[in-house]
Amino acid sequence: MTNPNNATITTVHTAAFTAGDALKIPTLRILQDDGNLYDGADKPTLDKDTALKMYDTMVFTRVLDERMLAAQRQGRISFYMQCLGEEATTVGSAAALDEQDMIMAQYREQGALRYRGFSLEQFMNQLFSNEKDLGKGRQMPVHYGSKDIYYMTISSPLGTQIPQASGYAYAQKLRGLAKTTICYFGEGAASEGDFHAGLNMAAVHKAPVLFFCRNNGYAISTPANEQFVGDGIACRAVGYGMKALRVDGADILAVYQATKMAREHALKHNEPVLIEAMAYRLGAHSSSDDPSGYRSKEEEEIWRKTDPISRFKLWLVKQGWLDEDADKAKIEKLRTEILDALKVAEKVAKPGIEHLISDVYQQPIPALQQQLDELKQHIRKYPDAYPVTSGRMD
Amino acid sequence: MAKMNMLQAINNALDLAMAKDDTVVCFGEDVGHFGGVFRATSKLQEKYGKARCFNTPLTEQGIAGFANGMAAQGMKPIAEIQFADYIFPAFDQIVNETAKFRYRSGNEFDVGGIVFRSPYGGGIAGGHYHSQSPEAYFAHTPGLKVVIPRDPYQAKGLLLASIASPDPVIFFEPKKLYRASTGEVPEDYYEIELGKAEVVQQGKDVTVLAWGAQMEIVDKAVAMAQEQGVSCEVIDLRSILPWDADTVAASVQKTGRLVINHEAPLTGGFAGEIAATIQKMCFLYLESPIERVCGLDTPYPLALEKEYVADHLKTYEAIMRSVKF
Ligand SMILES: Cc1ncc(C[n+]2csc(CCOP(=O)(O)OP(=O)(O)O)c2C)c(N)n1
Numbered sequence: 001m002t003n004p005n006n007a008t009i010t011t012v013h014t015a016a017f018t019a020g021d022a023l024k025i026p027t028l029r030i031l032q033d034d035g036n037l038y039d040g041a042d043k044p045t046l047d048k049d050t051a052l053k054m055y056d057t058m059v060f061t062r063v064l065d066e067r068m069l070a071a072q073r074q075g076r077i078s079f080y081m082q083c084l085g086e087e088a089t090t091v092g093s094a095a096a097l098d099e100q101d102m103i104m105a106q107y108r109e110q111g112a113l114r115y116r117g118f119s120l121e122q123f124m125n126q127l128f129s130n131e132k133d134l135g136k137g138r139q140m141p142v143h144y145g146s147k148d149i150y151y152m153t154i155s156s157p158l159g160t161q162i163p164q165a166s167g168y169a170y171a172q173k174l175r176g177l178a179k180t181t182i183c184y185f186g187e188g189a190a191s192e193g194d195f196h197a198g199l200n201m202a203a204v205h206k207a208p209v210l211f212f213c214r215n216n217g218y219a220i221s222t223p224a225n226e227q228f229v230g231d232g233i234a235c236r237a238v239g240y241g242m243k244a245l246r247v248d249g250a251d252i253l254a255v256y257q258a259t260k261m262a263r264e265h266a267l268k269h270n271e272p273v274l275i276e277a278m279a280y281r282l283g284a285h286s287s288s289d290d291p292s293g294y295r296s297k298e299e300e301e302i303w304r305k306t307d308p309i310s311r312f313k314l315w316l317v318k319q320g321w322l323d324e325d326a327d328k329a330k331i332e333k334l335r336t337e338i339l340d341a342l343k344v345a346e347k348v349a350k351p352g353i354e355h356l357i358s359d360v361y362q363q364p365i366p367a368l369q370q371q372l373d374e375l376k377q378h379i380r381k382y383p384d385a386y387p388v389t390s391g392r393m394d
Numbered sequence: 395m396a397k398m399n400m401l402q403a404i405n406n407a408l409d410l411a412m413a414k415d416d417t418v419v420c421f422g423e424d425v426g427h428f429g430g431v432f433r434a435t436s437k438l439q440e441k442y443g444k445a446r447c448f449n450t451p452l453t454e455q456g457i458a459g460f461a462n463g464m465a466a467q468g469m470k471p472i473a474e475i476q477f478a479d480y481i482f483p484a485f486d487q488i489v490n491e492t493a494k495f496r497y498r499s500g501n502e503f504d505v506g507g508i509v510f511r512s513p514y515g516g517g518i519a520g521g522h523y524h525s526q527s528p529e530a531y532f533a534h535t536p537g538l539k540v541v542i543p544r545d546p547y548q549a550k551g552l553l554l555a556s557i558a559s560p561d562p563v564i565f566f567e568p569k570k571l572y573r574a575s576t577g578e579v580p581e582d583y584y585e586i587e588l589g590k591a592e593v594v595q596q597g598k599d600v601t602v603l604a605w606g607a608q609m610e611i612v613d614k615a616v617a618m619a620q621e622q623g624v625s626c627e628v629i630d631l632r633s634i635l636p637w638d639a640d641t642v643a644a645s646v647q648k649t650g651r652l653v654i655n656h657e658a659p660l661t662g663g664f665a666g667e668i669a670a671t672i673q674k675m676c677f678l679y680l681e682s683p684i685e686r687v688c689g690l691d692t693p694y695p696l697a698l699e700k701e702y703v704a705d706h707l708k709t710y711e712a713i714m715r716s717v718k719f
């Protein structure tokens with residue numbers, strides 16, 4: 001029987017608290033550090049091609065991150081964010097999705113983006129804000145997006161994509177598309193009001209959205225134990241009446257398995273599911289950050305040992321799917337390709353001046369057109385002060 | 395006196411305020427042990443303990459609401475919003491709560507102890523989410539005070555006055571100048587009165603008005619105009635709300651001309667408010683239309699930042715248009 005409070009009434013006659021930590025959420029682990037499966041663990045359902053694509057994607061982002069952080073240090077790009085140590089979370093989950101499931105990410109999900117097929121050139125064009133960037137050079141580096149591959153353009157304000165993902169998935173459901181939306185966010189962003197709003201909206205309106213929390217222990221300098229008191233993030237889903245899963249984020253087989261299961265459930269029952277991946281942000285928050293101000297090298301070294309890539313590699317070798325020598329050669333080749341692509345992209349021109357006013361509205365409003373005309377006149381008068389655009393005006 | 399950059403001056407002001415009054419408390423994202431992403435609250439936790447300087451969860455609406463609660467209880471919260479671009483999740487708490495707390499209760503309750511500090515403005519290759527100048531949104535909200543300093547000396551005195559103010563203050567800090575702007579700053583406590591503009595240079599042909607990081611840009615433009623024999627009077631508005639119309643009007647009555655410069659987009663920007671008031675107060679003195687040099691009516695760009703900004707050349711052109719009208 002329902003009641004007006006929409007809550008289960010279990011009667012007791014002596015006052016007793018329900019403890020804040022009463023709920024314990026188990027963590028799924030399938031693959032061990034040495035590349036062996038845990039005894040009795042679910043058998044991976046991966047085929048060889050998928051497994052190798054997952055591996056290649058993780059390696060790609062690892063090498064890209066290394067190279068582009070160095071490029072930032074050299075002053076070639078203004079900013080960068082690595083996903084070091086977290087590669088398995090986004091690659092493992094993206095691999096479990098359909099290619100037309102929507103991805104709404106935070107900013108550290110280059111693994112999912114690459115898995116979807118974002119090309120090396122596309123990465124570079126965005127990072128260099130050049131005229132070939134799909135985002136027209138308007139956002140800081142790593143704010144990628146592409147409609148073709150169902151990857152919503154990143155927005156810096158944290159948590160905003162969470163209720164949007166609920167709405168997007170609800171629309172997918174109403175249109176009968178049989179697709180889901182995956183929504184990535186950090187454990188820090190989960191403190192934003194939008195997180196709570198988004199989860200409740202999805203639960204109430206039965207939106208097939210997968211909320212994927214990358215709990216990597218830090219939000220810039222703030223450790224998770226100063227971010228929340230509850231048992232991680234997964235327990236909150238239960239508060240919204242939503243199913244939850246927690247996985248070892250360095251275990252790509254566990255991430256894949258959990259996301260597959262969550263996706264099936266979301267589509268079959270039109271329900272949101274929350275997945276919490278336990279990981280560690282091994283690199284600095286961004287190229288502007290220096291973690292030595294808030295955590296020790298010793299702490300980092302402990303986590304360096306749980307490398308998600310080497311763990312998966314050992315498993316692939318055991319399957320007889322990966323040859324170590326060939327792998328080494330491939331990585332060397334990748335390094336060269338990335339450097340070559342970087343050199344090309346940094347020479348591509350910046351977007352033309354018309355893109356200063358395009359896309360503010362579908363068509364520039366008259367006031368904007370007038371502002372642009374006046375600006376062009378001004379630039380013609382002082383061409384040396386505006387070298388990016390002065391030589392290329394009509 | 396000591397040589398300080400703007401961050402050091404702000405840190406010094408917070409330190410003095412916390413030492414003087416133990417109801418003063420600093421908090422925000424990464425503000426505690428780390429001292430904030432720009433290090434404005436550096437060492438304050440060490441000095442005053444975790445209860446008075448602390449990290450918050452990552453929620454601006456939570457930070458603002460928490461500040462409202464603490465201030466209602468009688469304390470003086472100084473809440474940092476990590477970037478002014480991220481103040482909008484707190485908009486409701488600030489605009490509907492902070493600003494109206496005293497008014498709606500008939501002065502039964504107030505949150506006058508609050509200061510919201512937040513780095514604002516462009517010039518750091520930050521694109522549209524690390525460059526905005528949102529002062530006009532808050533200037534449209536009766537009950538708030540809005541203050542923006544131009545250099546370390548001003549930052550310290552205005553921040554201390556903001557903390558002492560019986561009304562809630564939003565204190566926007568030009569992050570471009572955090573380390574770039576240095577100067578002599580007294581080590582002792584001092585306040586600079588809120589709501590008062592400062593005439594930083596006397597002149598007779600045209601009044602040039604700005605605030606925050608734009609003061610540097612205006613100075614460059616004024617130097618160019620001076621070479622052409624134009625004598626400029628330069629004013630730093632300092633307080634956006636309430637703003638010092640009398641000082642500006644007195645200057646314009648002398649020069650007959652006004653050029654206003656701000657970083658934020660033109661339409662709905664605070665220059666519009668100033669222009670409307672000054673044309674009324676100085677109608678018969680004006681020799682030329684009031685000029686506004688502002689950001690374009692677009693989000694703040696990245697690749698084309700140079701083209702977008704209200705720079706010294708655009709300001710110089712406006713000054714010359716004004717005197718040649
Ligand atoms: C609304 C908002 N507030 C503050 C910031 C500044 N900021 C950028 S990233 C970040 C930390 C995010 O931590 P988390 O969500 O855990 O993600 P992680 O960086 O660990 O991947 C902060 C505070 C922001 N981008 N948006």
Ligand SMILES: [Mg+2]
Nearest residue numbers: 186187218219
């Ligand atoms: Mg995190």
